[in-house]
Amino acid sequence: MTEAILRMRSITKTFPGVKALSDVNLEVLRGEIHAICGENGAGKSTLMKVLSGVYPHGDYEGEITFSDEPCRFSGIRDSEHRGIVIIHQELALAPNLSIAENIFLGNEQSKRGMIDWNRTNAAAADLLRRVGLRENPVTQVLDLGVGKQQLVEIAKALSKEVRLLILDEPTAALNDEDSAHLLDLLRGLREQGITCVIISHKLNEVLAIADRVTILRDGRTITTYDVEGLTEDKIISGMVGRDLDHRFPPHEPTIGAEILRIEDWSVHSPTQHGRLVVRNANLTLRRGEIVGLAGLMGAGRTELAMSIFGRAYGANITGRIFKDGQEIRLRSVQEAIRHGIAYATEDRKRYGLNLIEDIKRNVSAAALGKLAKRGWVDDNEEYKVADEFRKSMNIKAPSVSSITGKLSGGNQQKVVLSKWIFTDPDVLILDEPTRGIDVGAKYEIYTIINALADQGKAVLFISSELPELLGLCDRVYTLSAGRITGEVPRAEATQEGLMTLMTAGQEAGK
Template identity: 80%
Template sequence: MTDTILRMKNITKTFPGVKALQDVNLEVRRGEILSICGENGAGKSTLMKVLSGVYPHGTYDGEIEYDGEVSRFAGIRDSEHKGIVIIHQELALAANLSIAENIFLGNEQAKRGWIDWNKTNAAADELLRRVGLSESAVTPVVDLGVGKQQLVEIAKALTKNVKLLILDEPTAALNDDDSAHLLNLLRGLRDEGITCVIISHKLNEVMSISDRVTILRDGQTIWTEETANLSEDKIIAGMVGRDLEHRYPEHEPKIGDEVLRIEDWTVHSPTQPDRALVRKANLSLRRGEIVGLAGLMGAGRTELAMSVFGRSYGVNISGRLIKDGKEIQVRSVQEAIKHGIAYATEDRKRYGLNLIEDIKRNISAAGLTKLARGGWVDGNEEYKVADEFRASMNIKSPTVEAVVGKLSGGNQQKVVLSKWIFTDPDVLILDEPTRGIDVGAKYEIYTIINRLADEGKAILVISSELPELLGICDRIYTLSAGRITGEVPRAEATQESLMTLMTKEEQEVAP
């Protein structure tokens, strides 16, 4: 008989007006890596919050059997005491404290009421080596990248004698190298007997690391299957409830005249003004065209986009912007909007949205002048405009007065797009437009992008996913070390050819 560490039976969780989970059943075997997949809003994170005591016993129906005993957790401390540790997608680290202070926060190494810092730092150093970090335990967390912060969270979990480690989208914000390191660490933890449950949208990672996969859809368990018997297409079909014959919608481009040309564009770092992040970049966009921009982390993609968008990043910027055949000056975000240029950031939660405001005010934020009547915003018109976007963009919310922070990632992304579409741009720059959202929502975003192109807008898509660029773009530029290294038509582009251009050595692309 298989040794089972966890059974969740008939779990039902209801919020006002919404049944988030309905009779969900989940079984986790001891020492395995189980992936939970599902669209945004399927109930994955809610289920894990029930398990970890974030939603305590009594706020849900059903039964949790953990390590052979019925468990009724009143809070996170109860579940952690049993060896269940959850690492949320939004990391819960105190940025201005050291690594050691974070690792032992709430679990201090104290003697007679005083913290033993030598013992604390030595123990933290040992844990850092275990998770593959070379940093000192006294390093402030604020000095670490997201990938290393994720490892600090795992080191923190190891201090709690973790038996069952839950990770919610652990690689969503990581680059390929950091993701690979994290996945290898999880394999090592599994070999040590630690059971892992991972929520992820990255199906290639799910296939590579999981022993089994459980699918949730609309708050219900669909199936659990051994990974060896699965394909990415089967997982997608389970998540969305239908087969996706094509992950990218069919699109016949209607390409018109050039609308924007960027010439000899150079951008320097705001912290190191003598260091050029983008060097003499040249590219053009035409009406009705979807153009991709591919490059590895640090290649200068976002720096290029933000500097074009009203010089919102960088210093000592030089070069020319030609819009509809005439040179334009874009010295601020307001001037960029006036000239019909819009930019949807890669970090929607920090820079793209006001998470404590409602849908209505987020959508109108960049185009308030269009709603002004005698110096005042026309509230009725604002509501009407937002509600039209809610319908046309299929934003899943009963009202535009819903708080944006409560929406799923895919619906938040639709609000970001709505905000910039409302400014009626000719050029729309989309930086990682599908990051952190599920395959079903991605398909909807692709359909929206195609529709905007058909309306005559020029679209520039920045993406770390080469299959995505190959699937939706008409033409793709590559960037390496701040320089444009290639321009490839869709028909001629492959992942291999793009990667070759993206990894050109600096001397190869120097003028």
């Protein structure tokens, strides 16, 4: 039997008012890929931060043994010195530095007290080859896509002679091709004897890459499974404590009259002169209807959504927008909100929320005028409104004074939805609203979306997950290279059919 390289015993971690981990046990075998699964807030990331020294010894209870030696890390440098390296979901690269500078930041290749740039760049080139990147080491990180930045992080870990590599949601922001490449790289690292721990909500990837899976729920260890013979349904049952016979809540739509119509909508790139990112798009939304928008990365889904929302993106925008049969002009975000249109961004951490503010301020941010009295925001009313959303949306937080950045991804997404629902919109554009959240939280989000449709609101739902579009939407538009290439009713939609339309050439949209 393969020996354990890591043992964590009776790990308990408490924050003010919240016990994040309670008597958690984890054992990782040498040379395996070990997945950790659980709902948002289950304690996965907290456990890895304990292991890597982000939460130093003394801030938690329990014991950690690595390669049969007790560990009492006082910080990340201590754990990295032992060969334990963590790559967080939010990548920690300096965008204005080169790839080589990022790889050896804090671990500079020096000679007589000066950085040896020839040695630095040569060593970086060797590491890039190991992770399958052909970029010049002097290339700035800001010129790389997210997938390549993830590989730079792994190259950085390899430079530290990593023995245990921890990856927190490594494919959450990657497209299918980049995800497949990353998983192949992890298989290669396993063959080199490097042990990996991966946290992921993508259960199909977990089953494809992992040797064993440990499930956490409510800060406790539930069980550890061998992957052989394991199914997604069994993992989900362990994560949520019940069987999810249906991934999507049952819903009988009541679809009414047309509420929004977009005609001949074209959008140019604001940075690349002459480049059309949306071409003559036409779409309609009806009251009580959930309409999907499908497309591969770069198809123009987000660009279309943001340009509709008060021209928040784009240049030289042409076309017409009709609301309830009347043409409207949306020249700013404020005008879009006034006309009853809301847009929940795909990047909630960067654009959707103020992470250093509390829930109360985030919920009220888009509609402060509704809380104003004589030009001042009524604090008591603001608290009351936010607390009603906290309860109705099942936001897991002690109070609306909790800092939003401390919430799990699923609860942050509920705060985003609360903010826009508070504006009382007729049309909600939801851009990847379930990205990076677990199946249990997804189910809750789906239930909220169905309830909004039942209130007569129209929802434009953008998602990269075709099963999600098929399970939730009444109709699906497909987008390819900025053109609408198809409109498919739910009864006729299949994954294969949608993918065919999503990959259609530009001529298909004419």
